[in-house]
Amino acid sequence: xxxxxxxxVQAVRDGLYTEMNLDDEVLVMGExxxxxxxxxxxxxxxxxxxxxxxxxxxxxAESGIIGTAVGMAxxxxxxVPEIQFSGFMYPGFDQIVSHMSRxxxxxRGRYTLPMVLRAPYGGGIRAPESHSESKxxxxxxxxxxxxxxxxxxxxxxxxxISAIRDPDPVIFMEPKLIYRAFRGEVPEDDYTVPIxxxxxxxxxxxxxxxTFGAMTRPTLEAVENLEDEGIDAExxxxxxxxxxxxxxxxxxxxxxxxxxxxxxxxxNGGLGAEITATxxxxxxxxxxxxxxxxxxxxxxxxxxxLEDYYLPSVARVEEGIREAVNF
Amino acid sequence: MSVLQRDPQDQVRVLDEDGTVVGExxxxxxxxxxxxxxYMRLARHFxxxxxxxxxxxxxxxxxxxSGQEGAQIGSAIALDEQDWMVPSYREHGASLLRGLPLKQTxxxxxxxxxxxxxxxxxxxxxxxxxxxxxxxxxxxAAWAKKLRGEDDTAVICYFGDGATSEGDFHExxxxxxxxxxxxxxxxxxxxxxxxxxxxxxxxSETLAQKATAYGIDGVQVDGMDPLAxxxxxxxxxxxAKNPGEGEGRPTLIEAVQYRFGAHTTADDPTVYRDDxxxxxxxxxxxxxxxxxxxxxxxxxxxxxxxxxxxxxxxxVADAIEAAESDxxxxxxxxxxxxxxxxxxxxxxxxxEFEALRxxxxxxxxxxx
Ligand SMILES: Cc1ncc(C[n+]2csc(CCOP(=O)(O)OP(=O)(O)O)c2C)c(N)n1
Numbered sequence: 001x002x003x004x005x006x007x008x009v010q011a012v013r014d015g016l017y018t019e020m021n022l023d024d025e026v027l028v029m030g031e032x033x034x035x036x037x038x039x040x041x042x043x044x045x046x047x048x049x050x051x052x053x054x055x056x057x058x059x060x061a062e063s064g065i066i067g068t069a070v071g072m073a074x075x076x077x078x079x080v081p082e083i084q085f086s087g088f089m090y091p092g093f094d095q096i097v098s099h100m101s102r103x104x105x106x107x108r109g110r111y112t113l114p115m116v117l118r119a120p121y122g123g124g125i126r127a128p129e130s131h132s133e134s135k136x137x138x139x140x141x142x143x144x145x146x147x148x149x150x151x152x153x154x155x156x157x158x159x160x161i162s163a164i165r166d167p168d169p170v171i172f173m174e175p176k177l178i179y180r181a182f183r184g185e186v187p188e189d190d191y192t193v194p195i196x197x198x199x200x201x202x203x204x205x206x207x208x209x210x211t212f213g214a215m216t217r218p219t220l221e222a223v224e225n226l227e228d229e230g231i232d233a234e235x236x237x238x239x240x241x242x243x244x245x246x247x248x249x250x251x252x253x254x255x256x257x258x259x260x261x262x263x264x265x266x267x268n269g270g271l272g273a274e275i276t277a278t279x280x281x282x283x284x285x286x287x288x289x290x291x292x293x294x295x296x297x298x299x300x301x302x303x304x305x306l307e308d309y310y311l312p313s314v315a316r317v318e319e320g321i322r323e324a325v326n327f
Numbered sequence: 328m329s330v331l332q333r334d335p336q337d338q339v340r341v342l343d344e345d346g347t348v349v350g351e352x353x354x355x356x357x358x359x360x361x362x363x364x365x366y367m368r369l370a371r372h373f374x375x376x377x378x379x380x381x382x383x384x385x386x387x388x389x390x391x392x393s394g395q396e397g398a399q400i401g402s403a404i405a406l407d408e409q410d411w412m413v414p415s416y417r418e419h420g421a422s423l424l425r426g427l428p429l430k431q432t433x434x435x436x437x438x439x440x441x442x443x444x445x446x447x448x449x450x451x452x453x454x455x456x457x458x459x460x461x462x463x464x465x466x467x468a469a470w471a472k473k474l475r476g477e478d479d480t481a482v483i484c485y486f487g488d489g490a491t492s493e494g495d496f497h498e499x500x501x502x503x504x505x506x507x508x509x510x511x512x513x514x515x516x517x518x519x520x521x522x523x524x525x526x527x528x529x530x531s532e533t534l535a536q537k538a539t540a541y542g543i544d545g546v547q548v549d550g551m552d553p554l555a556x557x558x559x560x561x562x563x564x565x566x567a568k569n570p571g572e573g574e575g576r577p578t579l580i581e582a583v584q585y586r587f588g589a590h591t592t593a594d595d596p597t598v599y600r601d602d603x604x605x606x607x608x609x610x611x612x613x614x615x616x617x618x619x620x621x622x623x624x625x626x627x628x629x630x631x632x633x634x635x636x637x638x639x640x641x642x643v644a645d646a647i648e649a650a651e652s653d654x655x656x657x658x659x660x661x662x663x664x665x666x667x668x669x670x671x672x673x674x675x676x677x678x679e680f681e682a683l684r685x686x687x688x689x690x691x692x693x694x695x
Contacts, residue, residue: 035522061493128456129456297677315683
């Protein structure tokens with residue numbers, strides 16, 4: 001299978017293109033996704049390729065976008081609505097939690113919604129207010145949704161195709177900080193990466209570091225730096241926030257006995273809390289040190305002059321790992 | 328008869344494209360007319376400089392207003408001291424008139440929270456970034472004034488054509504109609520919501536006619552005609568405070584205009600719109616239009632224009648200088664305003680944060 005060297009945002013585009021070619025039922029909709037190709041260019045060229053009925057510029061209305069996608073999906077189409085920034089999902093939040101997540105349950109399994117709601121999320125790009133939040137846990141808390149967050153171009157395409165083929169609704173959050181930060185090999189054909197499986201990015205024996213999305217990079221960097229200090233860390237990229245791959249988490253922890261969780265979302269109620277609880281429930285007797293969370297603070301995401309101070313830095317991650325190891 | 332009593336399809340105009348009077352000139356004194364012109368020039372020059380600062384990496388993403396000065400200044404200058412303004416993110420000119428210094432606007436777009444610190448006595452809400460979300464606030468604010476018996480106060484709220492598609496627009500206007508609140512809803516219909524044209528927002532013939540659904544008045548005005556905008560806004564504000572027999576307080580104004588530049592500095596409009604269209608609208612530029620009227624009527628001459636030009640440049644240069652020499656925000660500020668008092672949890676996070684900064688120094692702490 002031939003492959004291309006793509007960025008994450010190009011991999012999103014390639015995933016959409018690949019699946020739209022294979023399946024006539026797949027369509028893309030949202031604000032500026034058509035002629036403009038999306039404000040991040042994630043849908044670039046699709047409108048020329050597939051036309052007005054499959055790549056739809058909608059009115060500026062998130063509840064309308066998500067709500068009509070719910071109706072389309074109930075009729076068997078596979079809509080992939082884009083919300084321009086995850087900070088603007090809230091006008092459609094009612095549709096997400098009242099309907100998108102519950103359609104299967106409410107119809108006792110008769111109907112489901114094979115839709116994928118995509119949105120760029122997270123900070124670090126010096127964007128204006130409301131453009132940088134990391135609120136993935138709102139959706140992870142809601143039963144009936146799957147929540148996927150890729151961190152590499154290969155995973156992005158494979159997970160997106162899995163999400164589109166999934167019979168249940170998926171929230172696909174794209175870490176925009178690394179949309180164009182690097183490239184990776186992405187097969188041209190269709191392939192899938194399974195939803196619900198974490199990936200071990202680096203094996204190690206001293207401590208397990210759990211992370212996802214844009215934070216995988218500073219985490220890997222911190223871990224590399226710590227090699228010099230003789231710390232051999234394992235890095236697990238969670239990839240699917242919900243359902244969580246508890247098995248991989250617990251297995252890794254049993255091996256190392258120490259854990260650090262790194263995420264940019266606020267610490268309170270973040271994924272770190274869930275991972276910590278899982279470790280407590282399933283591997284208490286292996287535990288050598290308290291689980292350390294390196295996270296965003298419990299304050300509103302600051303305007304960009306201070307965002308570098310808000311986001312976990314390499315130094316913070318390193319220090320978190322040291323704390324867990326030196327306990 | 329009030330300028331508001333007309334069909335929402337029937338656009339109010341005072342000056343035509345070359346500044347010739349084609350409607351009823353509102354009753355404004357000469358000084359205010361010249362101020363109107365000065366502020367429009369100030370807004371335009373500020374905008375040009377702001378875009379350039381962004382290009383030079385001295386400012387973050389910025390939403391330009393060029394083309395919309397007539398609507399912003401023509402409406403804001405109609406407000407009384409005690410009135411309130413609820414802006415979107417593009418009303419740098421209108422906010423300036425309301426009392427927000429240009430330096431603050433620059434700081435905000437430079438990513439400093441401090442840009443949102445309103446000077447004492449400035450009746451202005453902070454810019455709202457989520458589209459249409461400020462509209463119900465404006466209704467609530469006006470409702471509060473009514474409930475408290477402050478009948479001399481109205482609230483003007485700005486938003487774009489795209490905003491009229493959001494639920495918040497409909498809910499805000501519906502409440503205003505039901506509770507008869509002293510609101511002026513001012514829609515800056517600049518034809519585009521990023522790349523999506525007005526026709527993709529609604530199948531309604533006008534945006535002004537949407538008022539009918541909520542039982543309030545709707546009026547369409549030439550938004551590039553500052554005198555027409557002034558007339559309509561003044562009439563709407565007066566009615567909000569002092570409605571005649573059988574009249575309702577709220578009004579929806581649709582100001583038809585154009586954004587000359589990009590949606591924001593992150594946007595490339597050549598992908599979705601034609602140069603011809605831009606040129607067509609540039610011919611309607613509100614600034615030469617007002618200038619020509621002021622010259623024709625002897626209110627201003629070359630000398631006056633030059634003086635204004637010099638003044639405008641100085642003010643903008645001063646504002647940039649002031650904003651750029653403002654100290655960088657103290658990182659600990661981040662922990663200060665989530666609650667009236669830091670919660671124990673936030674206090675603990677703050678202490679850990681400071682300890683690490685202390686240990687590594689800022690450079691080490693922020694190392695990528
Ligand atoms: C709820 C929400 N959805 C999407 C966006 C992203 N966005 C920012 S401005 C904009 C277009 C706004 O157009 P319009 O309302 O006409 O106002 P204009 O910018 O033209 O003044 C969009 C889609 C947003 N800020 N808020």
